[in-house]
Amino acid sequence: MSDTLPLHWADAVAQELLPLRTQHLISTGITPSGDYHVGHLREVLTAEGVYRALRDQGADCRLNYVADTMDPLRRVYTFLNPAVYHEHVGKPLCDVPCPCGDHASYAEHFLAPFLAAMQTLGVQLEVLLAHETYRTGKLDGQILQALQHTETIKRILHEETGKIEKDDWSPFNALCAACGRLAGTRVTGFDATAKTVSYTCACGHSATAPVSQAGKLTWRVDWPARWQALGVTVEPFGKDHASRGGSYDTGKRIVRDVFGGEPPYPVPYEWIALKGQGDMSSSKGNLVSIFNLAQTIPPEVVRYMIFRVKPMRSISFDPGLPLLNLVDEYDDVSARTRDQRAAELARLEGMPPLGVPFKHLVNLVQITEGDTDKLCTILQRHHLPVPGQDVLRSRIAYAQYWLQHFSPADIRLRLHATLPAQVADLSVPQRQALGLLATRLQPDMDGDTIHALVYALAEEVALPAKALFEAIYIALLDQPRGPRVGWFLSALEHAFVHTRLHAAAALEG
Ligand SMILES: [Zn+2]
Ligand SMILES: [Zn+2]
Incomplete structure (x- = not known):
């Protein structure tokens, strides 16, 4: 203090x-x-x-x-x-x-x-x-x-x-x-x-x-x-x-x-209100049970959620993205707004912070389908701390529960094992750009470098950056949006991305 x-x-x-x-x-x-x-x-x-x-x-x-x-x-x-x-x-x-x-x-x-x-x-x-x-x-x-x-x-x-x-x-x-x-x-x-x-x-x-x-x-x-x-x-x-x-x-x-x-x-x-639905009460049926919450975020974060707000101030509980942000605020990975004393009161034995933003983890869990080995490989590739298996497993379970129960649809993603059919609907310049990207991507490029490369490529082929992002997401996720593109491509195995982008570029249509 x-x-x-x-x-x-x-x-x-x-x-x-x-x-x-x-x-x-x-x-x-x-x-x-x-x-x-x-x-x-x-x-x-x-x-x-x-x-x-x-x-x-x-x-x-x-x-x-x-x-x-x-x-x-x-x-x-x-x-x-x-x-x-x-x-x-x-x-x-x-x-x-x-x-x-x-x-x-x-x-x-x-x-x-x-x-x-x-x-x-x-x-x-x-x-x-x-x-x-x-x-x-x-x-x-x-x-x-x-x-x-x-x-x-x-x-x-x-x-x-x-x-x-x-x-x-x-x-x-x-x-x-x-x-x-x-x-x-x-x-x-x-x-x-x-x-x-x-x-x-x-x-x-x-x-x-x-x-x-x-x-x-x-x-x-x-x-x-x-x-x-x-x-x-x-x-x-x-x-x-x-x-x-x-x-x-x-x-x-x-x-x-x-x-x-x-x-x-x-x-x-004061009461805790469910965002957009008023005070939580049994008679209104707008409840998130304590059991559900305890499956979604670590116990310290549940404690922190209560401790950080004065008792007579209302808490608007939003189990969607704000809940993820709260985890990161508690972990103090990227937030500067953390209430130190509230976090200290919330702390429990044996639960060190993960050192990886929870939002980030949610994407990784989806890309790897919860495979801890694959996930650790990506963390290493991104020069992030690789936590102990127990900590990592428990955080993966929280991320999966959140994804299943509370995540907004636009957060959900799945890496497609084969070339999505939607690729056929991409324009010729979009597919050309994917081909160029495939040749220029190098195995050890970091997120920022890839990000810059994508922008440069879009300009080179006279394509709006947004159209190239869309093409990349469709080729890999079969959907027009996804996580930040540089970060996303750098998380994936180079050989996989290389093969996929080439396949998309080579498609006739
Ligand atoms: Zn009686
Ligand atoms: Zn019973």
């Missing part, structure tokens, strides 16, 4: 936190109701940025993730089979069956790949399952306090949100032991000494159950109860919770007035 650079946002948060205390618990939480998408990354990585910054400044800190497994299944989402899931609406996600049959519950089904992706991204989380937190009695004290102070909570909610709750409103949602639903129940009483809650359910059942087994606190009370029970000191959350009268405002007052604690330091963040 240098004095002249503005402080990175995570370091700025850490600097505010350290005078408050030296031990911190940073908490995150997401409901496992569907596939975790790129938008969710901001929750966990914002926390991770603060975690690293705090640690770098000598704090003793922990980072947890609370999976809201007690949240009910709100509706039959489009990706669910209505015949199976209709009857499970209103049940906690931990009690709903998994869609594939391989996981213990619906919640586990979505949680497992998310946690695997967090491992890949180098995020070390203490994972808490909300239903276990409830069912092991960790929130008993807060539940009883909330029930005892129902009127205080109602007043706070009214003052902050303007909403007036009904007379029989309770901060606790009972879970019916008969039908298994949170929806449709009503709390009818509680016993603070016996630690029980009584309820009736729309299904006709009524019962008295231990608070730990009886259900969950409603969201606006659950959150401050969790802060207090777990000792949360820092928490990032989406801007919706941060709005005036939002759940952070009500949570702040509830934790002080009902639980006798202090709210965590807030780190609100």
